[in-house]
Amino acid sequence: MLNFSTKTAIVTGGSRGIGKEISLILAQNNFNVVAVATSEKSLDSVRDIKNIHPFCCDISDEKSIEELYEFVISKFGHADVLVNNAGIHMDNILLRMKSEEWNQVMNVNLNGPFHLTKTVLKDMVKNKNGRIINISSISGTDGNKGQGNYAASKGGLLALTKSLAKEVGRRNITVNCIAPGLIETDMTSHLSDTVKQGYLDRIPLKKLGKPKDIGQMILFLCSDEASYITGQTFYIDGGMSLN
Ligand code: NAP
Numbered sequence: 288m289l290n291f292s293t294k295t296a297i298v299t300g301g302s303r304g305i306g307k308e309i310s311l312i313l314a315q316n317n318f319n320v321v322a323v324a325t326s327e328k329s330l331d332s333v334r335d336i337k338n339i340h341p342f343c344c345d346i347s348d349e350k351s352i353e354e355l356y357e358f359v360i361s362k363f364g365h366a367d368v369l370v371n372n373a374g375i376h377m378d379n380i381l382l383r384m385k386s387e388e389w390n391q392v393m394n395v396n397l398n399g400p401f402h403l404t405k406t407v408l409k410d411m412v413k414n415k416n417g418r419i420i421n422i423s424s425i426s427g428t429d430g431n432k433g434q435g436n437y438a439a440s441k442g443g444l445l446a447l448t449k450s451l452a453k454e455v456g457r458r459n460i461t462v463n464c465i466a467p468g469l470i471e472t473d474m475t476s477h478l479s480d481t482v483k484q485g486y487l488d489r490i491p492l493k494k495l496g497k498p499k500d501i502g503q504m505i506l507f508l509c510s511d512e513a514s515y516i517t518g519q520t521f522y523i524d525g526g527m528s529l530n
Pocket of ligand 1: 299300301302303304305306323324325326329344345346347372373374375395422423424425466467468469470471472473474475
C-alpha cells in the first residue's frame with residue numbers, strides 16, 4: 288500500500304480520458320489536484336470531486352500558463368508534481384499536411400509541456416523536490432502513418448524527458464515518460480472496428496488499455512518508492528511495442 292502525505296499535482300488534460308483518471312487516482316490518494324482543460328464545460332466532469340481543483344487553461348498559450356501557475360501559487364504555494372498529459376492529434380499524410388495542422392499539434396503536445404515545465408520547475412529547483420511525468424505515445428518511438436506531426440511531438444517529449452532528467456537530477460527532481468499504446472478514450476473512440484481489430488492483432492494481451500492502467504503507473508511514479516527512477520520511458524501498451 289502506497290501512502291502519500293498531502294501534495295499538489297497539476298494534471299493537464301485532467302477533464303477527460305487518461306488525464307481525468309490520473310486526477311481521480313491522485314485525488315483519492317491525498318493529492319490536491321489542479322485539473323487543467325481548455326473549457327469550463329469540459330471541467331464540469333471533475334468539478335465536484337473532493338481534492339480536485341479545476342482550472343481553465345490553454346497550454347498552447349504562454350499567458351494562460353502564467354495564469355494557471357498564479358492560481359497554483361495562490362492556493363497551494365507550489366506544485367510537487369506536474370503531469371504533462373494534454374494532447375491532441377490532427378492526422379494527415381505529410382504530403383497533404385497543412386502548416387496549421389503541424390503547428391497546432393506541436394504547440395499543444397510539445398511547446399505546451401516546455402512552457403509549463405519551465406514555469407513549474409523554478410520552484411521545484413528551489414524546493415529540491417519534484418516529479419515531472421510526460422505522457423508520450425508509442426507513436427513517438429515507432430512513428431505512425433498519417434501522424435507525422437503527432438509522432439514528432441511525442442518523440443520530442445521522450446527526448447525532452449531524458450534531457451531534463453539529466454539536468455535536474457541533482458535537485459531531487461525526477462522526470463519520466465509514459466508511452467501508452469491504444470487506450471479507450473475520446474481520442475480513440477472514432478477508430479473503426481477494422482482499425483481497432485488491426486491494433487488488437489498486434490497487441491499480445493489482446494485487449495485495449497484503460498485510463499486506469501496509466502493512472503496507476505502515475506501514482507507509483509509519484510510515490511517515495513519511485514524516488515530512484517528518472518529519465519525512463521514506460522510502455523503501457525499490452526505489449527504492442529514488442530512487435
Ligand atoms: P482525450 O480523451 O482526447 O483528452 C484530451 C484532454 O486534453 C482533454 O482534457 C482536453 O481538454 C485536454 N486538452 C486538449 N488540448 C488542450 C490544451 N490546448 N490546453 C489544455 N488542455 C487541453 O485524450 P486521451 O486519450 O485521454 O489522451 C491523453 C494523452 O495521452 C494525450 O497526450 C495523448 O496524446 C496520449 N495518448 C493517448 C493514447 C490513447 O490511446 N488514448 C495513446 C497514446 C498516447 P478539453 O476537454 O478542454 O478539450
